[in-house]
Amino acid sequence: MSEWRIGDLKLIKVLExxxxxxxxxIAPMMTAENVLKEAGWLVPRFANEAGRIRISFxxxxxxxGGLRILIDTCVGDNKQREFSRWNMKQCGYLAAxxxxxxxxxxxxxxxxxxxxxxxxxxxxxxxxxxxxxxFPNARYLLSRRExxxxxxxxxxxxxxxxxxxxxxxxxAGLVDWIEGGFQVTKEVATxxxxxxxxxxxxxxxVSRGHEGVVSGDMIHHPIQCGHPEWKTGFDFDADxxxxxxxxxxxxxxxxxxxFVGTHFASPTAxxxxxxxEAFRFEA
Ligand SMILES: [Zn+2]
Numbered sequence: 001m002s003e004w005r006i007g008d009l010k011l012i013k014v015l016e017x018x019x020x021x022x023x024x025x026i027a028p029m030m031t032a033e034n035v036l037k038e039a040g041w042l043v044p045r046f047a048n049e050a051g052r053i054r055i056s057f058x059x060x061x062x063x064x065g066g067l068r069i070l071i072d073t074c075v076g077d078n079k080q081r082e083f084s085r086w087n088m089k090q091c092g093y094l095a096a097x098x099x100x101x102x103x104x105x106x107x108x109x110x111x112x113x114x115x116x117x118x119x120x121x122x123x124x125x126x127x128x129x130x131x132x133x134x135f136p137n138a139r140y141l142l143s144r145r146e147x148x149x150x151x152x153x154x155x156x157x158x159x160x161x162x163x164x165x166x167x168x169x170x171x172a173g174l175v176d177w178i179e180g181g182f183q184v185t186k187e188v189a190t191x192x193x194x195x196x197x198x199x200x201x202x203x204x205x206v207s208r209g210h211e212g213v214v215s216g217d218m219i220h221h222p223i224q225c226g227h228p229e230w231k232t233g234f235d236f237d238a239d240x241x242x243x244x245x246x247x248x249x250x251x252x253x254x255x256x257x258x259f260v261g262t263h264f265a266s267p268t269a270x271x272x273x274x275x276x277e278a279f280r281f282e283a
Pocket of ligand 1: 263
């Protein structure tokens with residue numbers, strides 16, 4: 001577990017799993033060769049010596065206004081998935097939550113930055129053969145724009161994901177439909193950062209003049225700070241995603257925001273520094 005302070009608030013990371021991937025899975029330009037060109041700062045924290053990138057799947061939890069707010073719910077257990085490493089996965093996620101002091105019943109709000117497979121998994125869990133909400137006392141804050149898009153695609157893995165990880169929380173009456181720009185508490189708000197997906201949201205946390213952001217997937221890996229123009233294969237609108245990423249990084253650099261990467265391996269949070277035309281993640 002990692003922990004950071006933003007003003008009066010504490011932000012913690014609860015890890016589901018960390019993995020080594022070929023960067024090309026995410027972005028064609030993220031080849032082993034290109035990763036190793038920047039080995040000096042990427043290895044070993046964010047890549048290995050073979051140029052494979054380290055990628056993390058974790059939830060972030062912030063307490064604000066008396067609410068325990070959990071951001072993104074990772075891949076999940078027991079789910080039928082196309083990607084073999086995610087298929088019927090078994091992780092110690094719920095135990096890790098408990099150990100961190102946040103048993104699932106104690107969570108008050110769940111925010112999914114978007115409705116991709118690795119951000120909604122623990123929305124639900126398997127109980128007696130049925131998918132039931134993992135966080136029964138939470139309001140799930142989901143983007144209506146995301147739902148309107150992804151719920152139209154009923155086949156393939158997307159259909160499975162909607163059926164096992166999103167519909168059950170809607171059917172249980174636990175969803176509040178929101179968009180980027182929604183004020184969750186006085187200190188925590190969602191922010192529209194579109195491109196990776198239609199209604200993608202990042203989360204901004206402000207307390208006593210200090211500011212932090214949880215990125216979501218408007219960036220996947222620290223190497224993209226130096227190459228915000230690299231397109232990823234999973235983007236709904238790759239040009240818009242690139243523009244969003246550049247603008248967001250520039251604002252974080254100028255405002256000295258604590259930047260918390262949704263897929264950044266440990267140490268996960270740091271500052272964005274300007275480097276010429278681009279940026280660098282300094283943790
Ligand atoms: Zn993701």
